[in-house]
Amino acid sequence: MKDMEDATSLIARMGEAARAASVELAVAPAECKRAALIAAAGAIRAATDTILAANARDLDFGRDKGLSDAMIDRLRLDADRLRGIEDGLRDVAEQRDPVGEVVAEWDRPNGLHIRRVRTPIGVIGVIYESRPNVTADAGALALKSGNAVILRGGSESLHSSGAIHDCMVQGLRQAGLPEAAIQLVPTRDRAAVSAMLQAQGLIDVIIPRGGKGLVGLVQREARVPVFAHLEGICHVYVDRDADPDKARRVVMNAKTRRTGICGAAECLLIDRAADPELRAALIADLVAAGVEVRAEGELADLPGTVAARPDDFGREFLDMVMAARLVDGVEDAIAHIRRFGSQHTESILTENDATAQRFMAGLESAILMHNASTQFADGGEFGMGAEIGIATGKMHARGPVGAEQLTSFKYLVSGDGAIRG
Amino acid sequence: MKDMEDATSLIARMGEAARAASVELAVAPAECKRAALIAAAGAIRAATDTILAANARDLDFGRDKGLSDAMIDRLRLDADRLRGIEDGLRDVAEQRDPVGEVVAEWDRPNGLHIRRVRTPIGVIGVIYESRPNVTADAGALALKSGNAVILRGGSESLHSSGAIHDCMVQGLRQAGLPEAAIQLVPTRDRAAVSAMLQAQGLIDVIIPRGGKGLVGLVQREARVPVFAHLEGICHVYVDRDADPDKARRVVMNAKTRRTGICGAAECLLIDRAADPELRAALIADLVAAGVEVRAEGELADLPGTVAARPDDFGREFLDMVMAARLVDGVEDAIAHIRRFGSQHTESILTENDATAQRFMAGLESAILMHNASTQFADGGEFGMGAEIGIATGKMHARGPVGAEQLTSFKYLVSGDGAIRG
Numbered sequence: 001m002k003d004m005e006d007a008t009s010l011i012a013r014m015g016e017a018a019r020a021a022s023v024e025l026a027v028a029p030a031e032c033k034r035a036a037l038i039a040a041a042g043a044i045r046a047a048t049d050t051i052l053a054a055n056a057r058d059l060d061f062g063r064d065k066g067l068s069d070a071m072i073d074r075l076r077l078d079a080d081r082l083r084g085i086e087d088g089l090r091d092v093a094e095q096r097d098p099v100g101e102v103v104a105e106w107d108r109p110n111g112l113h114i115r116r117v118r119t120p121i122g123v124i125g126v127i128y129e130s131r132p133n134v135t136a137d138a139g140a141l142a143l144k145s146g147n148a149v150i151l152r153g154g155s156e157s158l159h160s161s162g163a164i165h166d167c168m169v170q171g172l173r174q175a176g177l178p179e180a181a182i183q184l185v186p187t188r189d190r191a192a193v194s195a196m197l198q199a200q201g202l203i204d205v206i207i208p209r210g211g212k213g214l215v216g217l218v219q220r221e222a223r224v225p226v227f228a229h230l231e232g233i234c235h236v237y238v239d240r241d242a243d244p245d246k247a248r249r250v251v252m253n254a255k256t257r258r259t260g261i262c263g264a265a266e267c268l269l270i271d272r273a274a275d276p277e278l279r280a281a282l283i284a285d286l287v288a289a290g291v292e293v294r295a296e297g298e299l300a301d302l303p304g305t306v307a308a309r310p311d312d313f314g315r316e317f318l319d320m321v322m323a324a325r326l327v328d329g330v331e332d333a334i335a336h337i338r339r340f341g342s343q344h345t346e347s348i349l350t351e352n353d354a355t356a357q358r359f360m361a362g363l364e365s366a367i368l369m370h371n372a373s374t375q376f377a378d379g380g381e382f383g384m385g386a387e388i389g390i391a392t393g394k395m396h397a398r399g400p401v402g403a404e405q406l407t408s409f410k411y412l413v414s415g416d417g418a419i420r421g
Numbered sequence: 422m423k424d425m426e427d428a429t430s431l432i433a434r435m436g437e438a439a440r441a442a443s444v445e446l447a448v449a450p451a452e453c454k455r456a457a458l459i460a461a462a463g464a465i466r467a468a469t470d471t472i473l474a475a476n477a478r479d480l481d482f483g484r485d486k487g488l489s490d491a492m493i494d495r496l497r498l499d500a501d502r503l504r505g506i507e508d509g510l511r512d513v514a515e516q517r518d519p520v521g522e523v524v525a526e527w528d529r530p531n532g533l534h535i536r537r538v539r540t541p542i543g544v545i546g547v548i549y550e551s552r553p554n555v556t557a558d559a560g561a562l563a564l565k566s567g568n569a570v571i572l573r574g575g576s577e578s579l580h581s582s583g584a585i586h587d588c589m590v591q592g593l594r595q596a597g598l599p600e601a602a603i604q605l606v607p608t609r610d611r612a613a614v615s616a617m618l619q620a621q622g623l624i625d626v627i628i629p630r631g632g633k634g635l636v637g638l639v640q641r642e643a644r645v646p647v648f649a650h651l652e653g654i655c656h657v658y659v660d661r662d663a664d665p666d667k668a669r670r671v672v673m674n675a676k677t678r679r680t681g682i683c684g685a686a687e688c689l690l691i692d693r694a695a696d697p698e699l700r701a702a703l704i705a706d707l708v709a710a711g712v713e714v715r716a717e718g719e720l721a722d723l724p725g726t727v728a729a730r731p732d733d734f735g736r737e738f739l740d741m742v743m744a745a746r747l748v749d750g751v752e753d754a755i756a757h758i759r760r761f762g763s764q765h766t767e768s769i770l771t772e773n774d775a776t777a778q779r780f781m782a783g784l785e786s787a788i789l790m791h792n793a794s795t796q797f798a799d800g801g802e803f804g805m806g807a808e809i810g811i812a813t814g815k816m817h818a819r820g821p822v823g824a825e826q827l828t829s830f831k832y833l834v835s836g837d838g839a840i841r842g
Binding site for chain 2: 415
């Protein structure tokens with residue numbers, strides 16, 4: 001109870017500082033925000049040793065805590081990864097500034113001229129887990145879009161995130177922007193996450209990036225609007241009218257290019273009416289590449305597969321594992337995905353445009369692909385620049401969430417003494 | 422406790438029916454939705470007597486309950502108001518259908534063609550108070566945008582809303598659309614409102630339309646995303662560089678054209694450096710029109726004014742009452758509005774474009790007017806068609822909320838066997 005009180009008053013103080021900073025940021029010139037990001041990149045370069053030393057402390061803490069190798073790997077920084085963070089900051093710096101952009105503009109018979117212009121949202125809260133680079137990425141995107149941000153990194157990355165955050169603040173200072181524009185919650189206390197989720201009036205939107213535990217906490221406790229980031233349970237459906245070469249190429253890429261990203265395919269659906277040779281080839285390719293294919297029904301008779309358990313469908317493996325099932329055409333594929341998917345990204349392989357259209361109309365996923373790999377689910381690949389992640393909710397922003405998606409808008413209306421009749 | 426359980430299971434049943442209907446609606450042809458709305462308008466015409474009889478029962482109930490005259494007036498239907506409802510349905514029927522519209526489209530060097538297309542949100546919950554016409558208006562906009570809707574009208578309008586709802590369902594039936602596309606919560610039990618606010622996974626967004634009590638309930642209990650509709654505490658600021666004639670015309674219109682709408686001005690801010698004659702004329706106009714001007718400081722010396730109390734600022738009168746205060750130029754006006762406003766609509770009167778620009782940049786309201794009356798805050802006046810209201814939140818939709826604002830979007834991506842390198 002004491003902890004929760006402390007956390008609530010901490011977040012209240014940070015929220016008020018963020019709100020004050022957001023007023024300045026909303027009218028900060030684009031050049032000024034750009035300069036802050038470039039200065040932050042320089043500060044990261046200059047602080048390489050300090051950041052790596054902080055990271056070493058986090059790695060020690062993580063090993064003591066018994067983190068898995070995969071988590072330790074996410075936590076680890078090295079010179080290359082720091083260079084990546086620096087490049088990311090410079091990339092965001094050079095992106096188009098979305099604030100003030102006139103999205104639509106029209107005249108009315110009542111004499112009014114109406115413009116809809118992009119504005120910052122205000123104060124954004126980002127809750128993330130072990131990767132310390134999010135401190136720089138999320139801070140940069142929030143700043144670019146004129147928002148103040150409160151970052152709450154994983155408890156394992158406290159020192160690394162702190163050292164990176166120091167560099168972001170140096171950038172702000174050098175550009176004459178308020179330091180409270182990018183704040184980092186300075187405690188491992190989990191109560192701070194709850195306090196952020198409940199900070200109505202202080203935080204305008206929460207972006208959670210993490211696993212099932214965080215998603216559940218957000219669902220139970222959030223009072224602040226949330227950009228939902230559910231899992232990426234991505235499906236590939238190979239239709240009876242698929243081109244065999246394209247299908248084999250895309251399925252292999254969707255599963256194996258990188259297995260740990262949210263756009264990696266987790267389930268293969270094959271039309272029962274597809275050529276049995278293609279069916280066999282798709283599975284054989286995966287098996288040969290070292291994928292554990294958890295197959296159902298007749299597919300489980302194919303060499304190298306293992307029998308699927310019911311909970312293998314609707315599961316995000318993030319590994320060299322793929323569930324596989326036969327379906328009765330596109331309608332059955334849609335029904336399967338509606339039941340087991342997470343509204344992230346799905347792909348259909350077919351040369352039949354009507355079937356592709358039906359697939360794309362019948363599903364509500366943020367991204368629907370036709371003859372393309374689910375691994376393209378990425379802001380950079382979409383040409384939208386850096387992103388905080390892929391949102392799967394239906395409100396405000398969905399799909400890749402970059403600087404533009406972190407904006408709201410307002411209407412500016414001009415008349416010449418216009419009164420309503 | 423028993424009530425809450427009943428309400429939760431009622432809303433769960435309605436939510437599941439709505440979800441199933443929404444799947445059909447998402448792919449329903451535009452013509453089909455149009456036909457349903459036209460048929461519903463015809464059904465309203467045919468059921469005039471039934472609806473008026475139901476309304477008479479509600480009026481009796483309302484009088485017994487001791488409703489104010491203003492509330493009884495909102496509740497009352499007559500032949501004219503029914504004709505207005507019917508016309509509203511036909512207007513929405515003839516509006517452009519937003520679903521499937523390609524909002525943006527581009528090609529990528531990776532060979533992908535990307536389209537962002539409008540989709541329905543899914544299931545919308547609308548919670549409103551006494552006006553029974555909202556049953557038709559909100560039902561029509563939800564249907565136009567391909568969403569299923571769960572309507573929860575005011576307990577006083579139960580019979581009127583029920584009779585109107587019957588007509589909407591007739592329209593759906595005649596067009597071959599699922600009846601659960603438009604459902605009305607069939608109980609006066611307030612627990613149903615709480616159940617809707619907590620129906621995560623069943624309802625995608627809640628649109629609350631009502632006074633402080635409902636707003637507070639939503640803030641405390643909502644688990645589902647909300648399109649915030651706060652009060653319309655609209656300000657008019659008359660700058661030192663205002664044209665006197667325009668200023669007098671706009672202030673009068675903003676306050677007196679209709680006092681009961683959310684776009685009515687509630688507070689007049691006058692630049693201390695403005696011509697004292699203009700200052701006097703603005704107040705004299707209002708007093709002469711019968712407005713109770715609650716003035717502060719020197720303004721309270723002007724004839725016909727009454728002294729303002731501190732809580733007259735930041736207050737939505739919805740009546741022939743206006744707060745008035747002198748401010749020290751545009752920055753002070755901005756500071757006042759930031760403190761007391763509700764981010765709805767504000768207007769500046771000035772011939773100085775730089776000052777107007779500063780006013781529009783420095784405020785976060787959904788609608789900012791320059792030399793125009795706040796009473797233009799209306800979807801119809803904006804050329805956006807019928808609306809459910811003016812949203813003051815910053816997420817997803819703000820300003821006038823019409824059919825287009827009730828949509829989400831998805832990305833449709835086509836390749837030719839494209840794989841990511």
